[in-house]
Amino acid sequence: MPANCHSSNDGNYLVRHAPSPYYTRRPVPAECTKWDVPLGTVNTGAFRHALSPTADRLPAFSFVTPNACHDMHSCSTRSGDAWLKTWVPIIQKSAAYQNGQLVVFITWDEGEGADYLFGEHCQTRTHANVSLYPSCHVATLVLSPYTKPGSRSGSYFNHLGLLGTAEDLLGLARLATTVGNTSLRSAFGL
Secondary structure (H helix, E strand, O other): OOOOOOOOOEOOEOHHHOHHHHHOOOOOOHHHHHHOOOOOOOOOOHHHHHOOOOOOOOOOOOOOOOOOOOOOOOOOHHHHHHHHHHHHHHHHOOHHHHOOOOOEEEEOOOOOOOOOOOOOOOOOHHHHOOOOOHHHOOOEEEEOOOOOOOOOOOOOOOHHHHHHHHHHHOOOOOOOOOOOOOOOOOOOOO
């Protein structure tokens, strides 16, 4: 993102992948300009500063999305892997992670195949059948000091359940759209 709460595409930055400016009414409220900031580099920037190994400077909720190259849409999987290999160790060395105050969810927005071409809304257990609904099968990694490495679950989860899990962890009431969707908390020791 080239600037705080940037509201248009710019190179590999896609505004539709950044929830705050994408869903915010115009003019942009001050909260978006204050809190929706460019990622920066591994050495400088707001996110790197918040990931201090000595002090927890993260807000209660942080949403980080890589650009269109690092999210593997426009570039190779290798490019995305390199981005994760750079940032995940920094996150795991942060005071927030080490103190058990931080859970990291790494997920993708789609699997293989057409998204909605065959009615693949991915909201119900029916869509767990990978052979019928390949775009509904996406990898999601859960990292926390409380999650046993290598943990797996056979439960059906979807993006609404992931959002509901974040609401649960933050002590918020669930939005109407997340009610009834399976939380990841018990499966991953959160």
